[in-house]
Amino acid sequence: AQSVTQLDSQVPVFEEAPVELRCNYSSSVSVYLFWYVQYPNQGLQLLLKYLSGSTLVKGINGFEAEFNKSQTSFHLRKPSVHISDTAEYFCAVIDHTGRRALTFGSGTRLQVQP
Amino acid sequence: DTAVSQTPKYLVTQMGNDKSIKCEQNLGHDTMYWYKQDSKKFLKIMFSYNNKELIINETVPNRFSPKSPDKAHLNLHINSLELGDSAVYFCASSQLHKNTEAFFGQGTRLTVV
Numbered sequence: 001a002q003s004v005t006q007l008d009s010q011v012p013v014f015e016e017a018p019v020e021l022r023c024n025y026s027s028s029v030s031v032y033l034f035w036y037v038q039y040p041n042q043g044l045q046l047l048l049k050y051l052s053g054s055t056l057v058k059g060i061n062g063f064e065a066e067f068n069k070s071q072t073s074f075h076l077r078k079p080s081v082h083i084s085d086t087a088e089y090f091c092a093v094i095d096h097t098g099r100r101a102l103t104f105g106s107g108t109r110l111q112v113q114p
Numbered sequence: 115d116t117a118v119s120q121t122p123k124y125l126v127t128q129m130g131n132d133k134s135i136k137c138e139q140n141l142g143h144d145t146m147y148w149y150k151q152d153s154k155k156f157l158k159i160m161f162s163y164n165n166k167e168l169i170i171n172e173t174v175p176n177r178f179s180p181k182s183p184d185k186a187h188l189n190l191h192i193n194s195l196e197l198g199d200s201a202v203y204f205c206a207s208s209q210l211h212k213n214t215e216a217f218f219g220q221g222t223r224l225t226v227v
Contacts, residue, residue, distance in 0.1 A: 038155075042220060090157065100210055102149075
């Protein structure tokens with residue numbers, strides 16, 4: 001079984017400042033990792049994913065994440081945020097075999113202030 | 115053209131009623147899912163179908179019954195609705211055994227009064 005921990009439930013940040021949203025996971029097998037974004041009253045949209053290869057992955061809207069196997073982390077970063085980035089962000093994992101359904105973290109609310 | 119579409123988007127109903135939520139995907143995926151998002155935004159898998167076969171069935175009350183008439187459709191029927199069933203229900207699809215992400219619908223906000 002897998003579990004995902006998002007350490008920060010809320011992250012307030014000023015516009016144009018950098019931000020990091022933290023994600024740690026636990027799994028007895030290899031996993032794929034994802035970050036999804038949920039804007040108010042909308043579904044989930046994929047920001048980026050790590051499957052294999054380079055540990056630094058770039059996604060949409062200027063976001064990137066780095067996979068660290070030794071620390072079992074997959075933190076999301078953006079060098080300069082906009083008001084429009086205000087949303088809920090979810091880290092998720094899926095194992096390579098077996099039941100193949102996403103296990104989500106509890107989410108981090110990114111609140112960008114002017 | 116919406117990839118994963120759910121209907122209705124909002125559903126308000128009284129306790130004890132039976133209701134259904136429909137989901138359709140036009141991505142050609144072979145696997146579909148139902149997730150429940152509670153009031154604290156936590157997302158949890160409920161069911162998954164692969165090629166019309168149930169492959170994931172989490173600890174969900176028997177009042178919840180998924181039905182997949184074909185690979186492109188996965189409906190969720192809920193009997194005898196309770197206040198605690200109020201949540202947002204998301205349908206998703208993916209291609210199993212491929213390294214693709216799950217695509218989500220817009221969600222159905224169910225409110226039981």
